[in-house]
Amino acid sequence: MLKLEHAAVMTLVALCVAAPSSTVWAQEVEKSEEGVEKGEEEVDGGEEDVGGGEEEDQGPLLPEGMTLDEVLDRAEKPAPEDFPDPVPDDQFRFFLLVDQLEYRYDLEDEPDQVGTELQGYVGGDYNRLWLKSEGEAGWQGDAGFEGESENDLVYGRLISPFWHAQIGAQYANEWTEDKYEDIWAGALALQGLAPGMFELDASLYVTQNLNMLADLEAEYDIRITQRLVFQPRVELSFAAQDIEERGIGVGLTKVVGDLRLRYEVLREFAPYVGARYQGLTFETADLAEAEGEDTSRFFVLGGVRFAVY
Amino acid sequence: MSRRSFVKGAAAGLAGLAISPSLQAKSKPKGVAGNFSVLDASKPGGIDLYIERKDLLIDGKVGRPITINGSIPGPVIRMKEGREALMRVHNRLGESTSIHWHGMLVPFNMDGVPGISFPGIDPGETFTYKFDVRQNGTYWYHSHTGLQEQLGHYGQLIVEPEDDDPVDYDVEHTIVLSDWTFEDPTTAFKKLKTMEGYYNFQRPTIANLDDQVKATDKGLMEVIGKRLNWDWMRMDPTDIADITGSTYTYLLNGRSARENPTFTAEPGQKVRFRITNAATMSYFDFRIPGLPMTVVNADGQNVEPVETDELRIAVAETYDVVVTLPDDKAYTVFAEAMDRSGYARGTLAPKEGMAAKVPELRRRPMLTMADMGMVHGSMKMAKKAMGGEMEMAKPVKYEAHDEAKVSPIKNRTELPVKDLPTMVEHGPDEHGPGSITMAKNAYRQFDEPGVGLGDDNRRVLSYGQLKVLETPKDRRPPTREINLHLTGNMHQYIWGFNGKKWSESQMIRFKYGERLRINMINDTMMNHPIHLHGMWMDLYVGHEYGKNPRKHTVNVQPAELLTVDITADAPGQWAFHCHLLYHMKAGMFRTVAVVRDLEGEPIDAEA
Numbered sequence: 001m002l003k004l005e006h007a008a009v010m011t012l013v014a015l016c017v018a019a020p021s022s023t024v025w026a027q028e029v030e031k032s033e034e035g036v037e038k039g040e041e042e043v044d045g046g047e048e049d050v051g052g053g054e055e056e057d058q059g060p061l062l063p064e065g066m067t068l069d070e071v072l073d074r075a076e077k078p079a080p081e082d083f084p085d086p087v088p089d090d091q092f093r094f095f096l097l098v099d100q101l102e103y104r105y106d107l108e109d110e111p112d113q114v115g116t117e118l119q120g121y122v123g124g125d126y127n128r129l130w131l132k133s134e135g136e137a138g139w140q141g142d143a144g145f146e147g148e149s150e151n152d153l154v155y156g157r158l159i160s161p162f163w164h165a166q167i168g169a170q171y172a173n174e175w176t177e178d179k180y181e182d183i184w185a186g187a188l189a190l191q192g193l194a195p196g197m198f199e200l201d202a203s204l205y206v207t208q209n210l211n212m213l214a215d216l217e218a219e220y221d222i223r224i225t226q227r228l229v230f231q232p233r234v235e236l237s238f239a240a241q242d243i244e245e246r247g248i249g250v251g252l253t254k255v256v257g258d259l260r261l262r263y264e265v266l267r268e269f270a271p272y273v274g275a276r277y278q279g280l281t282f283e284t285a286d287l288a289e290a291e292g293e294d295t296s297r298f299f300v301l302g303g304v305r306f307a308v309y
Numbered sequence: 310m311s312r313r314s315f316v317k318g319a320a321a322g323l324a325g326l327a328i329s330p331s332l333q334a335k336s337k338p339k340g341v342a343g344n345f346s347v348l349d350a351s352k353p354g355g356i357d358l359y360i361e362r363k364d365l366l367i368d369g370k371v372g373r374p375i376t377i378n379g380s381i382p383g384p385v386i387r388m389k390e391g392r393e394a395l396m397r398v399h400n401r402l403g404e405s406t407s408i409h410w411h412g413m414l415v416p417f418n419m420d421g422v423p424g425i426s427f428p429g430i431d432p433g434e435t436f437t438y439k440f441d442v443r444q445n446g447t448y449w450y451h452s453h454t455g456l457q458e459q460l461g462h463y464g465q466l467i468v469e470p471e472d473d474d475p476v477d478y479d480v481e482h483t484i485v486l487s488d489w490t491f492e493d494p495t496t497a498f499k500k501l502k503t504m505e506g507y508y509n510f511q512r513p514t515i516a517n518l519d520d521q522v523k524a525t526d527k528g529l530m531e532v533i534g535k536r537l538n539w540d541w542m543r544m545d546p547t548d549i550a551d552i553t554g555s556t557y558t559y560l561l562n563g564r565s566a567r568e569n570p571t572f573t574a575e576p577g578q579k580v581r582f583r584i585t586n587a588a589t590m591s592y593f594d595f596r597i598p599g600l601p602m603t604v605v606n607a608d609g610q611n612v613e614p615v616e617t618d619e620l621r622i623a624v625a626e627t628y629d630v631v632v633t634l635p636d637d638k639a640y641t642v643f644a645e646a647m648d649r650s651g652y653a654r655g656t657l658a659p660k661e662g663m664a665a666k667v668p669e670l671r672r673r674p675m676l677t678m679a680d681m682g683m684v685h686g687s688m689k690m691a692k693k694a695m696g697g698e699m700e701m702a703k704p705v706k707y708e709a710h711d712e713a714k715v716s717p718i719k720n721r722t723e724l725p726v727k728d729l730p731t732m733v734e735h736g737p738d739e740h741g742p743g744s745i746t747m748a749k750n751a752y753r754q755f756d757e758p759g760v761g762l763g764d765d766n767r768r769v770l771s772y773g774q775l776k777v778l779e780t781p782k783d784r785r786p787p788t789r790e791i792n793l794h795l796t797g798n799m800h801q802y803i804w805g806f807n808g809k810k811w812s813e814s815q816m817i818r819f820k821y822g823e824r825l826r827i828n829m830i831n832d833t834m835m836n837h838p839i840h841l842h843g844m845w846m847d848l849y850v851g852h853e854y855g856k857n858p859r860k861h862t863v864n865v866q867p868a869e870l871l872t873v874d875i876t877a878d879a880p881g882q883w884a885f886h887c888h889l890l891y892h893m894k895a896g897m898f899r900t901v902a903v904v905r906d907l908e909g910e911p912i913d914a915e916a
C-alpha cells in the first residue's frame with residue numbers, strides 16, 4: 001500500500017517537473033526500489049564522466065550499499081543507541097553568585113558587621129535546586145560574636161520567561177556567645193526580572209510554629225559606564241502576626257535600604273563600596289524600643305561581589 | 310633590531326637565568342595560524358586530513374586551536390563536479406570529532422553530524438568520507454561536534470564546475486572569516502548561560518547618554534524615555550552580538566587585522582574573492598573601500614551579477630565577489646563585525662608589504678522598535694510605505710503548529726509563489742518559558758540590508774537583489790507549509806523553534822519527493838542564520854519564481870517573516886539549525902526526517 005502511494009507520488013513529481021531530465025530521475029528512483037543490487041550501482045555511477053552538456057539527474061544520493069527503501073525505513077527511526085546527542089542542550093549547570101561579601105562600618109556606636117548574601121543553583125534551564133543565603137555577624141566586645149542567617153533551599157521551576165517559582169525550606173538561626181536559636185520554615189517564592197529590569201525576589205514563609213512571614217527584595221542596576229554600576233536595593237520584611245519571643249510585631253517589620261557602587265573588573269568579579277540603612281518599623285520597632293535597643297542603624301560598607309561557575 | 314628579535318633575545322636571556330625549559334618550550338610554538346595548504350579531493354586516492362590540537366601563534370599570542378593538517382583555517386579543499394570526492398579524516402584529538410561539508414549534497418551518512426549522520430569519529434579513528442559531487446561553487450567545511458568550530462576546526466571548500474565557469478576572472482583568492490578566542494569555548498558558553506550580556510561592553514549607560522543624544526538628534530529626555538522603554542520590556546537594544554570583540558580576535562584566513570594578510574593581483578586584473586563566514590557567532594559587513602564589488606555567487610550558487618559597495622555575510626554563508634584592481638595602489642579588505650566591536654582586515658595590492666588606510670569602525674547600531682515588529686513610528690516601515698511596496702493591509706496570522714505532527718494535506722493544492730503576505734501577526738501562543746516573544750508582528754525584510762546598514766550612502770546588498778543565474782530544475786509550487794517560529798529567551802539563554810529546544814522536540818517530517826514551504830517567523834530580537842542540511846532552500850524574495858535564489862543558510866532578521874521552499878529529494882535524517890554555534894548548542898536545532906509519508910508516528914529526536 002505504502003509503496004503504491006509512493007510510486008504514485010514519484011510519478012507526480014516527474015510530471016510536475018518542467019525540465020525533461022527529471023523523468024530520468026524519477027525512473028532511477030523507481031528502479032532503485034525494485035532491486036537491492038541496483039542501488040549500489042547508482043552510487044558508484046558517479047565515477048564515470050557524465051560528460052558535458054546539461055546537468056543530469058542521477059537520482060537521490062544514497063549511502064553505499066543501501067537502497068532507497070532502506071534509507072526511507074531508517075529515516076523513520078530514532079537515532080541508533082550508540083549515536084551521541086547532536087546537541088546536548090539539557091545539561092546541568094552549577095552557578096554561585098556571592099552578591100555581598102562585605103564589611104559594614106557602623107556610623108554610630110553599635111558594633112560593625114560582616115555581611116554576606118549569596119545565591120546559587122544546580123540544574124538545567126527549567127528545573128533547578130537553589131540555595132539562597134543571607135547572614136551577618138558582629139563582634140560585640142565582651143559579649144563575643146553575635147550573628148544571624150537565613151538559608152533557603154528551594155526547588156525552582158521556570159514558569160514564564162522571566163520568573164522562577166520556588167518551593168522549599170528555610171533554616172534561620174540567631175546566635176550569641178551563650179545562646180543559639182534556630183527555626184525551620186516552609187518557603188514559597190517567586191524570583192525573577194520584573195518589567196523595568198528590577199530583580200525581584202518575593203518569599204513567603206510558614207514557620208514550624210505556624211507563623212507567617214514574608215520577604216520582598218528588589219534591586220536595580222544603573223550602568224554609569226560599561227563597568228561601573230550603581231545598584232540601589234531594598235528589602236522589606238513582613239509578619240502576619242506578632243511573634244513576641246522573636247521581637248516581631250504584625251505588619252511591616254523591617255526595612256533595609258542599600259546603595260552599592262561596584263566596578264566590574266570582570267563581570268564575575270567586582271569590588272564595591274556602599275551604604276546601608278537598616279530600620280525596624282511599626283510594632284516591631286516599639287518592641288525593640290521597649291527592650292532598649294536601637295531601631296535604626298546606618299553603615300558604610302565595602303566588599304566584593306563575585307561569581308563561581 | 311626588530312621588536313620580535315628583541316623579544317626573542319630577551320626571552321633567551323631570561324631562560325638563561327631562571328625560566329624552566331618546559332615553560333620556554335610552551336611559549337615558542339613552531340607555527341603561525343594562517344599557513345594552510347590547498348588539497349584536491351577529487352584526485353585519485355583522495356586526501357588525508359589530520360585533526361590535531363596544536364600550539365600556534367594567533368595574532369602573535371600562543372593559542373591552542375584544533376588544526377586540520379597543522380593549520381587554522383584548515384586546507385582549502387578543492388573538488389571537481391561530476392567526480393567522486395574522497396577524504397580520510399584522522400582524529401588525533403583526545404575527543405570525538407567530525408567534519409560536515411557545509412552546503413554539499415551528500416548521502417545522509419556522509420553529512421558528518423554526530424548523532425544524526427553517524428556516531429562521530431572517535432579519538433585515534435579514521436573515517437572515510439566518499440561521495441559523488443553533483444554541484445559546483447564555493448562552500449566550506451567544519452566540525453559538527455560540540456564547540457570545536459570555535460577552536461579553528463573549519464576551512465574552505467571549492468567545487469570546480471564541470472562546464473565553463475560563467476564567472477569571468479583572472480585571479481582567485483579565498484577568504485575565510487572567523488572569530489577566535491583564547492578562552493575555553495565551554496567557559497564562554499557557561500558565561501552566556503549564566504550572566505546575561507557578559508560580553509557586551511557597548512551597553513546603554515549614563516555616560517553614553519550624551520553620545521546617544523548626538524547620534525540620534527533626539528532630546529535628552531527622549532533618549533532617556535527610550536531607554537526606560539527598553540528597560541520596561543526587559544530588553545537591551547545593544548544586544549547585537551552575544552559574543553563580541555571583548556574576547557574575540559577576528560581573523561581573515563587565520564590572520565588578525567594587524568597581521569594584514571595580503572592578496573596580490575596585477576593592476577587591471579579581475580579578482581574573484583571566495584568569501585566564507587566561518588565564524589561561530591559573528592556577522593561581518595564586508596567591503597573594499599574604493600572598489601565596487603560584483604556579487605556573482607551566493608552560497609555556492611551562481612547569481613546574476615549585482616554590483617554593490619558592501620555586503621553583510623551572515624554566519625555560514627558564502628559569497629563570491631569580483632573586483633577589478635584599478636591601479637598599482639593598495640586597497641583594504643575590510644570585514645567589520647556587525648556590532649562594531651572589532652574587525653578583520655586584509656589588503657588587495659599589486660605586491661606584498663603594501664597597505665591602505667584602514668577605515669574607522671562605525672558607531673555600533675542599536676535595535677529599533679521596528680526590530681520588535683512595532684509598526685508605528687518605525688523607520689523601516691515608513692520607508693517601505695513611502696516606496697509604495699507596503700500595503701498596510703490586515704496582517705495574516707500564521708499560527709505555530711507542532712512541527713512534528715503535521716498531518717498530510719489530503720487535497721494537494723499548490724501554494725501561491727508570488728505576492729505572499731507581507732506581514733503576519735503573532736498568534737496567542739507565546740511558546741512557553743523558553744521564548745520571549747518580542748515581535749508582535751513579523752514582516753518581509755528581503756529588501757532590508759539589516760541593522761546598522763544602509764544609512765551611509767553605500768550600496769548594500771540585500772537578499773532581494775539575488776537572482777539565480779540558471780533556474781534550478783525543480784521549481785514546482787509547494788503543496789504543504791510549516792510555520793516555524795524562531796524563539797529564544799535571551800535572559801536564560803534558551804534558544805529553539807516554537808519555544809522548544811532540540812531535546813524537547815520530535816523530528817520534523819518531510820515527505821520524500823514533496824515540495825514544501827517553511828515560513829520562518831523570527832520572534833526574537835536577534836539575527837539567526839538558519840541552515841538546512843542535505844537540501845536546498847529556495848528563498849522567496851519576490852522575484853519571478855524561477856529566479857528566487859537558492860541557499861543553504863538563510864539569515865532571518867529580527868521580526869522577519871521569511872519563506873523558503875524545499876524539494877525533499879534527500880532521503881534520510883538531516884540537521885536543521887541556527888548556525889550561531891552557541892544558539893545551536895542551547896537547543897536551536899531540529900532533526901528533519903525525509904520519510905516515505907507523513908502519516909507515521911512522531912519520531913523522537915533523542916535516541
Ligand SMILES: [Cu+2]
Nearest residue numbers: 837887889892
Ligand atoms: Cu540563533
